[in-house]
Amino acid sequence: HSLCLLCGRSLPVGMSDVEPPLLEPATPEPLSSDLSDWLGKQGSKEEEVPSTAFLHQSDRELSSELEPEDLQSECGSSVPSKVPCTANGKVPIASDFEHCPHLQSFVRCGPHHRAELHVLGEDDIAVLKRIWRRYQDDLTEPHYEKKPEFSDRDFDDFYSIACKVVNAMVAEYKVPMILDQATISNTNHVGHPPHADNIQFDSVWWRGKKIPKQDEVQAAREGAYVLWRNEKTSYRSYSCSVSLCDPDGYEGGVVQFFRGFGIKEPIARYKCKEGHGIAFCGCHRNIHAVTGVTSGFRLVLLVWTRPPEVRVPESQATVCYFRPGTGLGVWLTTADILRHLSRRAGREGQVWLPVAEDDGVCQCETCISERQKTSWKARLQNRDRLMLHMQRVEVCGSYGAFAAILGDGTVVAWGSHAHGGDSSVVQDRLKSVQQIQATCFDFAAILGDGSVVTWGDSFDGGDSCSSDGDTRPLQGELVNVLQIQATSSAFAAIIGDGSVVTWGMPPHGGDSRAMQVQLNNVQHIQATNRAFAAVLGDGSVVTWGMAAFGGDSDVVWDQLRGVQAIQHTDYAFAAVRYDGSVVTWGDRFCGGDSSAVQHQLKNVQRIQATRCAFAAILGDGSVVTWGDDRRGGDSSAVQDQLRGVQQIQATACSFAAILADKSVVTWGMRLDGGDSSAVKDGLQNVLQVQATSSAFAAILCNGSVVTWGDISSGGDSSTVQDQLNNVQHIQATRAAFAAILGDGAVVTWGAAPHGGDSSAVQDQLKNVQCIQATRCAFAAILGDGSVVTWGDDRRGGDSSAVHDYLKNG
Numbered sequence: 185h186s187l188c189l190l191c192g193r194s195l196p197v198g199m200s201d202v203e204p205p206l207l208e209p210a211t212p213e214p215l216s217s218d219l220s221d222w223l224g225k226q227g228s229k230e231e232e233v234p235s236t237a238f239l240h241q242s243d244r245e246l247s248s249e250l251e252p253e254d255l256q257s258e259c260g261s262s263v264p265s266k267v268p269c270t271a272n273g274k275v276p277i278a279s280d281f282e283h284c285p286h287l288q289s290f291v292r293c294g295p296h297h298r299a300e301l302h303v304l305g306e307d308d309i310a311v312l313k314r315i316w317r318r319y320q321d322d323l324t325e326p327h328y329e330k331k332p333e334f335s336d337r338d339f340d341d342f343y344s345i346a347c348k349v350v351n352a353m354v355a356e357y358k359v360p361m362i363l364d365q366a367t368i369s370n371t372n373h374v375g376h377p378p379h380a381d382n383i384q385f386d387s388v389w390w391r392g393k394k395i396p397k398q399d400e401v402q403a404a405r406e407g408a409y410v411l412w413r414n415e416k417t418s419y420r421s422y423s424c425s426v427s428l429c430d431p432d433g434y435e436g437g438v439v440q441f442f443r444g445f446g447i448k449e450p451i452a453r454y455k456c457k458e459g460h461g462i463a464f465c466g467c468h469r470n471i472h473a474v475t476g477v478t479s480g481f482r483l484v485l486l487v488w489t490r491p492p493e494v495r496v497p498e499s500q501a502t503v504c505y506f507r508p509g510t511g512l513g514v515w516l517t518t519a520d521i522l523r524h525l526s527r528r529a530g531r532e533g534q535v536w537l538p539v540a541e542d543d544g545v546c547q548c549e550t551c552i553s554e555r556q557k558t559s560w561k562a563r564l565q566n567r568d569r570l571m572l573h574m575q576r577v578e579v580c581g582s583y584g585a586f587a588a589i590l591g592d593g594t595v596v597a598w599g600s601h602a603h604g605g606d607s608s609v610v611q612d613r614l615k616s617v618q619q620i621q622a623t624c625f626d627f628a629a630i631l632g633d634g635s636v637v638t639w640g641d642s643f644d645g646g647d648s649c650s651s652d653g654d655t656r657p658l659q660g661e662l663v664n665v666l667q668i669q670a671t672s673s674a675f676a677a678i679i680g681d682g683s684v685v686t687w688g689m690p691p692h693g694g695d696s697r698a699m700q701v702q703l704n705n706v707q708h709i710q711a712t713n714r715a716f717a718a719v720l721g722d723g724s725v726v727t728w729g730m731a732a733f734g735g736d737s738d739v740v741w742d743q744l745r746g747v748q749a750i751q752h753t754d755y756a757f758a759a760v761r762y763d764g765s766v767v768t769w770g771d772r773f774c775g776g777d778s779s780a781v782q783h784q785l786k787n788v789q790r791i792q793a794t795r796c797a798f799a800a801i802l803g804d805g806s807v808v809t810w811g812d813d814r815r816g817g818d819s820s821a822v823q824d825q826l827r828g829v830q831q832i833q834a835t836a837c838s839f840a841a842i843l844a845d846k847s848v849v850t851w852g853m854r855l856d857g858g859d860s861s862a863v864k865d866g867l868q869n870v871l872q873v874q875a876t877s878s879a880f881a882a883i884l885c886n887g888s889v890v891t892w893g894d895i896s897s898g899g900d901s902s903t904v905q906d907q908l909n910n911v912q913h914i915q916a917t918r919a920a921f922a923a924i925l926g927d928g929a930v931v932t933w934g935a936a937p938h939g940g941d942s943s944a945v946q947d948q949l950k951n952v953q954c955i956q957a958t959r960c961a962f963a964a965i966l967g968d969g970s971v972v973t974w975g976d977d978r979r980g981g982d983s984s985a986v987h988d989y990l991k992n993g
């Protein structure tokens with residue numbers, strides 16, 4: 185007669201005290217050969233589970249059994265009044281430990297086996313890589329807000345390929361499921377520690393006593409009971425990791441599966457061929473890990489499914505999390521899917537929007553931070569409305585002109601003709617435009633068919649070279665273009681086959697002919713003012729353009745291996761490698777020489793830059809800086825305050841770091857924002873920081889704004905301080921700020937010739953959805969799709985010439 189390992193009570197006769205059959209069906213679930221049959225029966229699925237293994241209990245019964253201390257919610261402080269429901273009124277199915285007061289989690293998977301599926305072909309993989317290159321981001325907070333919006337075509341492509349994987353999973357498991365989320369994700373040197381996808385490890389128990397943390401692993405191995413609890417993603421059912429790369433092209437990156445918690449030796453290892461994936465259920469029967477990638481490049485498509493009728497918790501629908509094991513990624517969130525599908529179905533009005541879930545009283549950390557996010561959720565709703573009203577208006581700015589992609593895919597440009605403000609010569613070719621990129625003087629637009637149209641100072645529409653020696657891409661070279669990057673006066677385009685085409689001022693990056701043989705399998709390109717750096721699929725880097733601006737990387741050639749991301753100042757590059765180290769080159773006084781801090785540059789997570797200095801955030805939340813000492817390269821005065829750094833913003837010559845406690849630490853050129861001592865007391869509860877070239881503006885959690893730095897560049901907002909309430913977003917030109925308030929009005933301050941004075945258009949600035957900026961002018965997009973501009977009239981502030989086009993998106 186034995187005792188329960190969990191609660192210590194006597195067990196009914198016949199119940200084993202070792203290896204409790206947690207959530208294990210006594211007999212395998214029936215598999216129907218006819219899938220449609222199965223799908224039709226999904227409503228009665230629960231009845232098919234043997235009642236000896238699962239105990240159905242009502243909400244009331246279950247909660248009456250639970251003692252308050254056992255019901256520690258995630259908040260830690262509040263006790264939920266009932267067992268949380270994650271699936272349209274379904275309650276968790278308790279395990280057979282009905283005698284036990286501890287809350288058991290439940291799983292919603294059927295068959296638990298792993299299955300290797302051959303799901304994607306070469307074409308699918310090429311499409312996913314294109315999308316990854318186009319939208320990849322580092323998932324810094326706030327994730328969803330910063331996440332780039334998919335074009336309809338890219339959404340369709342991504343969604344249909346993810347659904348292909350789901351279909352293969354349905355065929356394998358014969359369980360109804362739909363796509364919940366997907367991500368195209370790059371794995372870094374850290375990898376993912378052991379975890380399960382829809383359930384979270386809680387604690388280990390032996391005869392009613394919780395095992396201390398340090399003994400958990402040992403105790404679990406010796407048969408103590410492992411308690412799992414609900415994870416935020418508990419509504420999900422199955423996962424699949426599909427390889428998008430040749431497994432011989434990288435070391436590490438092995439998906440391992442373990443028999444149980446704490447067991448070191450995997451029972452299975454997978455390194456799938458390109459297009460093949462490993463599928464598994466999300467419960468504790470599939471504890472898995474991914475080993476770090478030590479060299480080469482690993483890209484996977486991760487797909488998560490949920491049963492069709494499950495309600496997605498609102499807090500999850502926009503989640504696209506940054507995890508230590510992942511590099512750059514692209515997320516297809518539940519919100520993306522719902523939005524695009526309902527738009528397609530012509531149900532714009534019914535588009536799903538996130539709402540605050542908490543009851544407004546809980547004081548736990550999670551709920552408080554959720555409440556602080558409500559302001560960005562409101563912004564999100566605005567953004568959605570914007571999207572729906574006019575599908576899309578994207579504005580891109582050169583030195584002195586704007587170009588806007590309108591909802592119908594055409595483009596209008598305005599501002600200085602010397603900076604691309606007149607697109608009339610190419611107007612009839614500007615259709616189904618996907619992306620615009622600008623140098624100081626010219627624009628280049630990628631069309632839906634992958635071709636490119638350019639206009640501006642250096643392009644008169646003709647095909648010959650202009651007198652100052654510009655190179656033009658040869659007719660026919662610019663096809664299937666994925667992405668364009670620009671220096672101040674040259675463009676570089678990544679072509680679908682992984683090669684690069686450049687044009688513009690030859691010494692500034694416009695001529696890459698010498699590098700052409702090496703420019704294969706290019707993943708992404710970064711630019712300083714006058715040089716380009718391309719990261720290749722094998723993690724190496726190719727550079728061209730002016731040597732003094734980083735165009736020559738020969739001295740670090742042998743170190744440029746395993747590169748996952750590149751950052752730049754105006755004159756130098758810094759490459760972050762998969763092993764967390766950093767390699768720099770370019771102007772040695774502006775960040776190109778990091779030798780003095782090389783030994784500290786370990787486990788680097790992210791890099792931010794002023795025009796002449798770099799700041800790296802390390803894994804432990806500390807910061808290492810180098811480059812021009814007076815312009816941000818020297819942070820020694822504040823080094824001991826730089827702990828728990830979450831984000832860094834930069835003016836031209838100074839940095840501002842937001843810490844975990846939402847305070848701000850600044851350094852660099854004192855008058856340009858490096859000295860925030862005058863506003864120190866007010867700089868608490870900071871949500872976000874924006875910067876002009878020499879001043880900062882911080883939005884606080886309560887919607888007010890604190891500014892510091894050069895007073896002629898926006899550092900002094902005292903004249904408008906009383907209007908700066910409920911601020912949702914701030915945009916900046918070189919020397920002025922514009923804030924959008926919750927009611928859609930706009931408040932501006934800073935240098936008038938740079939947009940600091942909007943009085944001439946103030947009465948039109950109503951229901952503003954977003955604001956874009958060039959160096960000297962702002963463009964506000966209103967809820968009705970019209971655009972209002974102000975600032976330097978010759979450089980984009982005056983849009984009267986194209987007013988008719990801009991009237992309604």
Ligand SMILES: O=C(O)CCC(=O)C(=O)O
Pocket residue numbers: 371376381425439472473474484486
């Ligand atoms: O990278 C992979 O293959 C799997 C990653 C993973 O387990 C996860 O994101 O949950």
Ligand SMILES: [Fe+2]
Pocket residue numbers: 379380381423472
């Ligand atoms: Fe996982």
